Amino acid sequence: MRGFGDLNPAVIMTYYLSVIGTAMFCMDPVVIALSLVGACALFVTLDKKHSLKLHISFFLLFLVMALINPIWYHNGVTVLFVVNDSPITLEALMYGISASAMIVSVLYRLRTFTMIMTADKLLYVFGRLSPQLSLVLSMALRFVPLIRTQTAKVRSTQKALGIYREDNIADTLKGEMRIFSIIATWALENGIITSDSMEARGYGEHRRTNFSLFRFTRGDAVFLALCLIPAAVFAAAVASGEAAFTFYPAMSGTAVTPLSAAGYSAYGFLSLLPCILEWKEDIRWKYLISRI
Amino acid sequence: MEILDIKDLSFTYNEAALPALKDISLSVNEGEFVVLCGATGSGKSTLLRLLKPQLSPFGTSTGVISFCGSPISECASAADIGFVMQRPEQQIVTDKVWHELAFGLENMGVKQQDITRRTAEMASYFGIEDKFDKSTAELSGGQKQLINLAAVMVTEPKLLILDEPTAQLDPITASDFINTVKKLNRDLSLTVIIAEHRLEEVIPICDRLVIIEDGRIIASGPPNEVVTRVYDRDDIMCGMPAAARISAYLGRKDCALSVKEGRELVRCYNNDKASSEPEKAARSSEPVLEFRNVYFRYERALPDVLNGLNFSVYRGEIFCILGGNGSGKTTALNAAAGILKPYAGNIYVFGKKLKEYKNQSLYRECLALMPQDIQTVFLRNTVREELKDAGVDPASLPYDLTPLLDMHPYDLSGGEQQLAALAKVLALKPKLLLLDEPTKGLDAASKGRIRTLLRGLADSGITIVAVTHDVEFAAEAADRCAMFFRGEIISTASPEEFFSANSFYTTAASRITRGHFEHAVTARKAAELCLLNGRKAGM
Numbered sequence: 105m106r107g108f109g110d111l112n113p114a115v116i117m118t119y120y121l122s123v124i125g126t127a128m129f130c131m132d133p134v135v136i137a138l139s140l141v142g143a144c145a146l147f148v149t150l151d152k153k154h155s156l157k158l159h160i161s162f163f164l165l166f167l168v169m170a171l172i173n174p175i176w177y178h179n180g181v182t183v184l185f186v187v188n189d190s191p192i193t194l195e196a197l198m199y200g201i202s203a204s205a206m207i208v209s210v211l212y213r214l215r216t217f218t219m220i221m222t223a224d225k226l227l228y229v230f231g232r233l234s235p236q237l238s239l240v241l242s243m244a245l246r247f248v249p250l251i252r253t254q255t256a257k258v259r260s261t262q263k264a265l266g267i268y269r270e271d272n273i274a275d276t277l278k279g280e281m282r283i284f285s286i287i288a289t290w291a292l293e294n295g296i297i298t299s300d301s302m303e304a305r306g307y308g309e310h311r312r313t314n315f316s317l318f319r320f321t322r323g324d325a326v327f328l329a330l331c332l333i334p335a336a337v338f339a340a341a342v343a344s345g346e347a348a349f350t351f352y353p354a355m356s357g358t359a360v361t362p363l364s365a366a367g368y369s370a371y372g373f374l375s376l377l378p379c380i381l382e383w384k385e386d387i388r389w390k391y392l393i394s395r396i
Numbered sequence: 397m398e399i400l401d402i403k404d405l406s407f408t409y410n411e412a413a414l415p416a417l418k419d420i421s422l423s424v425n426e427g428e429f430v431v432l433c434g435a436t437g438s439g440k441s442t443l444l445r446l447l448k449p450q451l452s453p454f455g456t457s458t459g460v461i462s463f464c465g466s467p468i469s470e471c472a473s474a475a476d477i478g479f480v481m482q483r484p485e486q487q488i489v490t491d492k493v494w495h496e497l498a499f500g501l502e503n504m505g506v507k508q509q510d511i512t513r514r515t516a517e518m519a520s521y522f523g524i525e526d527k528f529d530k531s532t533a534e535l536s537g538g539q540k541q542l543i544n545l546a547a548v549m550v551t552e553p554k555l556l557i558l559d560e561p562t563a564q565l566d567p568i569t570a571s572d573f574i575n576t577v578k579k580l581n582r583d584l585s586l587t588v589i590i591a592e593h594r595l596e597e598v599i600p601i602c603d604r605l606v607i608i609e610d611g612r613i614i615a616s617g618p619p620n621e622v623v624t625r626v627y628d629r630d631d632i633m634c635g636m637p638a639a640a641r642i643s644a645y646l647g648r649k650d651c652a653l654s655v656k657e658g659r660e661l662v663r664c665y666n667n668d669k670a671s672s673e674p675e676k677a678a679r680s681s682e683p684v685l686e687f688r689n690v691y692f693r694y695e696r697a698l699p700d701v702l703n704g705l706n707f708s709v710y711r712g713e714i715f716c717i718l719g720g721n722g723s724g725k726t727t728a729l730n731a732a733a734g735i736l737k738p739y740a741g742n743i744y745v746f747g748k749k750l751k752e753y754k755n756q757s758l759y760r761e762c763l764a765l766m767p768q769d770i771q772t773v774f775l776r777n778t779v780r781e782e783l784k785d786a787g788v789d790p791a792s793l794p795y796d797l798t799p800l801l802d803m804h805p806y807d808l809s810g811g812e813q814q815l816a817a818l819a820k821v822l823a824l825k826p827k828l829l830l831l832d833e834p835t836k837g838l839d840a841a842s843k844g845r846i847r848t849l850l851r852g853l854a855d856s857g858i859t860i861v862a863v864t865h866d867v868e869f870a871a872e873a874a875d876r877c878a879m880f881f882r883g884e885i886i887s888t889a890s891p892e893e894f895f896s897a898n899s900f901y902t903t904a905a906s907r908i909t910r911g912h913f914e915h916a917v918t919a920r921k922a923a924e925l926c927l928l929n930g931r932k933a934g935m
Binding site for chain 1 (some may be wrong): 446450451473474475478479482483485486487488489490491492494495499500501502503504505506508511512515529531532533544547548551588595649730733734757758759760764765767769771772773774775776777804806820821824
């Protein structure tokens, strides 16, 4: 079964760029609401751990950010009430709510992005740009945990040897400095063997190809089309000025035209696209399993 | 068909006074399995690296190396000659197993579809399909070395060179690795040249044994003939298989190599006249280290690693803990050193609870731990600074480190590193010395040296607890051996009793003499018993 996360990483990357990229330039409550719903729904669909804490913290963040704006800014014509001679306006409140909803929706998107785009997928996307870059990234991904474990090992060895005592800060710092310097030596030493091993396996002998496990399938092509077409429609609607919204001095949206209606529904579809795919696969799987 | 031909090869490193290799001549046929042996520093690695143009050291060489009929530097691409080195970790280049397998092919510019097919083929042949998507960091040492081998084989080399590939592996994974190499040799008629210290496994299966000493080949030929020629060289024989050592003690012209041949050999001798009684371990009654019902786990959700562990070690003895990978041996040692904290039970060091040692007093003139990864002991750029830091006078050591003082600790050989690290540890004047795999990566001669050294320390009253995989070492060095299994010690006995009671997890000499002589767990003992009993009439 191919869910959203199993698509070609380049397609996933394109999706995130278009869904976040377009919404960033459009402070329209309708778009923001659609974006938040889509982002949150995808997170809930993918999140197997039911992280309630995360939702609560995002909600608190939302509240704080939404309230800061009206307290700070007093633009707008509709005064709700006055605190300490400062008017709290409906427009500023709505703007705060919209802006913080947009930030929270981006946070949800980034959450799902890090869940889906593991290191090897990012590597694949950037490796398309240059095989050398891809190799360097792959080596770096291996080296960082390696250095971390070696540092921990050296530290515990030195502790059991009791040479660098932890009685006072000066000694501890001195010990840490020595550990740092020997780890640098160790990394260089390691690097020499690794480069020997690379050369022994013909690195630099020919022009490199870049191998990866990911394929570009028909499903990827369909998803890519379903992602780019609505993004283009929405972008056209925004660019033509038929889908726009202003908060100050008074809130006003543009009249509903065929193009703006198409733009909004296109964005709604784009926002929910991964969820639609996940739900579709889920239903299909349940149907197939019922036949086993 | 001749695949490799070396004629009168000499080699001198830049800035070295003496040549590292002198007049080496050797020709290797396709499909041959050649074992190269010799002490550390004898020139094995230099020779092997000269056979791989991409890794050739800098220096001046004379003589000719031809590969498949033409000079090696002209004809051999990296893909034709595979090279596997000692350290499994450092040879790995990328972060994923599949990428590691594809690396050599990517370098050759092979197309995507072909890489898919060939990596898939390799993964199936080596039985690592389930590891294909894994991070290389998650693998064990043995698995890493297997990946290194597979990553080299993927370019279909004609010649495979291995430079001490099993030195960092435990005996069971080492034996699996050697069997995989033998399988490649047998299935594909792949030519293999392997340098090894661990000869018990490779000598019985090789076609040719080459012994190098001080840069010269001193013997080359079928293994049983070569071994017969070096019978009188104790320094070389100490690393040979047990069966060969028994043959040497007995002065047999037909040298036995495998356990099977060894058994046939000892059957030629009577077993009814003299036998040996196991030595009962004589020990003081003063416990130095005691574990009482110790439980430990790394994380709350993980299973117990130490599972109600109970044992005592007494003053002045050498106590060896043996057991499989992941049985918890190293964990027990780290718990004894206070690095890991058990969640239940008590550990007593010199009769005092571990928890009552405050402010590092445990590590002052009391207890010291030598870790498995010996490199982690060193923090400075020369051995001299290292010893100065620890407050050691090089002259006061029971052995001589003078020639090594100005070298970087990382440039020392495994045996030298062990000695330098031990010097640093002994400066703490420990009364209890904990050693984790003290013989890892050492050649037989260095093992012998460490053994004598530990015996000397034990005689001076230092208690030694060693965790080891090396059954041969334990059989010769220990006063008592203990078997670790699933987080507890399930048997403890003197080496003679311990290894003669085990039938699988035991020394080669014990497997050879099983059922014929009792309690003969070392080659020397087995040979002595043969001589005492005398040869059977007509055999």
